[in-house]
Amino acid sequence: MPTPVIAIADVGKTNKKLFLFDRQYQIVWERTEQFSETVDDDGEACEDLQRLSQWLLSAVREVLTLPEYEVQALNFSTYGASLVYLDAEGRTVGNLYNYLKPYPDWIRQQFYDRYGAPDVLSVQTASPALNSLNSGLMLYRIKYDKPRLFRRIWYALHLPQYMSYLITRQMLSDLTSIGCHTMLWDFEKHRYHDWVVSEGFDKLMGSLFPADKAMKAFMVGGDTADGQPRDLRVGVGLHDSSAALIPYLASFGESSDGAAASPFVLISTGTWCISMNPFTSQPLTAEELQYDCLCFLTYKGQRVKAARLFAGFEHEQQTKRLADHFGVAVDYYKQVRYNASLIQQLQQTTVPLQPVEEGLIPAAVLASLAGSPFGDRDLTQFDDYETAYHQFMLDLMGGQLISTALVLPPEGSASAEDAVTRIFVDGGFSKNPIYMNLLAAAFPDKEVWAASVAQATALGAALSFHDQWNPLPVPPNLITLTRYTAS
Template sequence: MKSVPVIAIFDIGKTNKKFFLIDEYYKIVLERTANFKETVDDDGDPCEDIDLLTNWVKESLADILSLKKFDIKGLNFSTYGASFVHIDHDGKVAGPLCNYLKSFPDELKNEFYATHGGEEAISRETASPVLGNLNSGMQLYRIKRKKPELFKKIKYSLHLPQYLNFLVTGGYYSDITSIGCHTQLWDFVKNDYHDWVYKEGIDKILAPVFPSDKAMDAVINGQEYHVGAGLHDSSSALIPYLASFSEPFILISTGTWCISLNPFNDNPLTADELNKDCLCYMEYHGKPVKASRLFAGNEHEQQTKRIAEHFNKPLDQYKKIKYHAEYVRTDSADNSDRSLMQQSLFGERDLSQFASYDEAYHCLIQDIMVQQKASTTLVIQNTGVKRIFVDGGFGKNPVYMNMLATAFPNFEVFAASVAQATAIGAALSIHKHWNTKTIPGDMIELKYYALAHKMEVE
């Protein structure tokens, strides 16, 4: 029997570690998932167990390469961001993989910004709000200042996707999608590392940048494979949309955060936009992607619990609700301008004013939508965008989707879904190196929400 040509993708999330084989038609033909317990770093704070992850990657790859039914043409990697693995001069892991949620010392933060030009200037130039350890460059600054012996040991600090590449190829590389993701390392104006990176000597432990759409050749067990350098997961998940649509669009990626991504907006970030939680991601060809964030998924989780308790309903009752236009409030007096860093007005509402769960839930989504409209509008600007795609949890929510269509009456609004978009994006980024077929046109499933008829159109 002829073996099936595939690409192998490691897709590493904070919780789920996944391995996929994807065929030339971008269908997933094999999937494996693992979960690992966290360990603690040298300060006693929880962090990823890099030894467990390393062993799982090596074992998974060895197992898959031994299967005769698949002909593996290439490999690539996508992982969560803001995470460095430090490699010493002997090619060994030199320290723990710091958790990006770990608190950052105030005195060190103040010292850094006082030395290097202030929060506003650095945030604007690096397209990165001040986020502590989520600015992964600050993790390297912290090591240099607080753990100089560790800093001396480091040959290269690799973002997590490039560490996985290192495990396969033995090479040291950086990738622009990881460097450009709220790290405070990259100056988006100069298109180079920021001045502070050179002044602190951080550039010396950052590996050469390898193009995200290229592949290197690696020999494993006598067989040659085409291997990508790896991608940051948010940038990777955008690639199927960039491959499928040429007209300008916005993607609202929904989960705990609702992130509005505009790959067609390269206007520099303003101080006001940064204060409203805008930032830039980096598209895999190195173009800035202006984005705005809203903590709406988290608020939805909190407030649906409150509504369910009040009306004595199951926690997931909202999944059964259809859109009812009669529940939409026509008054706007209550929807005063609120900071996008705050939750919506709904948390202050008295639930006894609602006659039913459905009415309360519609009000919750309408209150969230006030902020969603403001957040998404921040990245539209003069970019010619006429389409909005929504993926993730809210894309499956008819109340949210119908209200979004109402909030943006001059746009085509679609619920969009791509099975395992992050892994598919990593495969697409090096398509020409492993795949002999054309990119299929049916990777993305769309459902159009038409404003005029207050209905969903399949």
């Protein structure tokens, strides 16, 4: 008998992956592909949408023919902040523009002159003013900067929903894509913001569809649907940030008797270290938005407060610098063990470059949210790599403490139900004992856990769809934990 599975297409900027999960949510098959970017109509780098579409259709067709597996469901998780534009016949027009694409000053000025100051709109939409990273502003740009293209657009789908459209031919939206730094969603009124309605963009987005509900597939024989429904349940797709949180909510979001469990923060570490608190209902302040905080929505519509730190990128840059200076391999840091005595010595003898004032976050310290101050240190002051690397991690943790604290309730203001008691860390830094020990020391009143879960984003997209295909209960052992305590 073939094994019942769910297929998940997980599309990142670099890697395009397709996984098969069995009913215990173990990966039983996977395929990864990378391909080069193309250029858009301005000559700037962007995703090759045609190749991405062909890859998805080909990969799905392949797994449907595997004799050892019975694919019963299909869902999607992709990076966000990116819209795909389609014409009246459902054909793509324009490009999948890069969310780092430079934004014209005159368009930005026109938008805020018309609809209000950036700080006001940012608070209402829980979206820092990020230009092309706000997908709503990218659509606004097309309307006024590329009017001929805009006149051809009948639908604008975020990338996860476009992936789903290729299989279902349904023009839909979902909360996880609409509600993540798009500047489209009014978090106070729980609907599209007034400016979106005023521009008529709400009519382009398609109906909101629940991410835990299924559609039928009209599986593809070529590049268009052949009109023959298959016995395959298909999801609408999720934004990757929301999807990555789902395994933790499924495992730790409630106690065994169904009661609410103690709140937690997840620090998802990679190029960016993103601290996420799904247990707060407090709206963002203008000050928090200034410090790169934002809110996004889970597929159930719950608000998640998030803050990001460019720590993974900073780690990559500084370990290269250390390797060059000390004449060792770039990954030599993996051999460095946590040395509590050395940390204590450095704390007592090294003058901080950016001191923290009591009750304040000085501008100099806020600058460290981009990474760390270690780049300004003279490496000749360190006797060896071990000492220098411990100092780097101390500097990096200064920024991490500030970033994570931004998503925690202020001291004395949280009720017992809102008080965060646990911090989980997944991704690269969860395997770094120096980072984990320093984090435990930075938050001595919290339980700090290194978490290990295979392909959290893809797993989250599968778990959101659990009731649609899997008759078994969600396994209790999806995440492996290791606790660190302050020393």
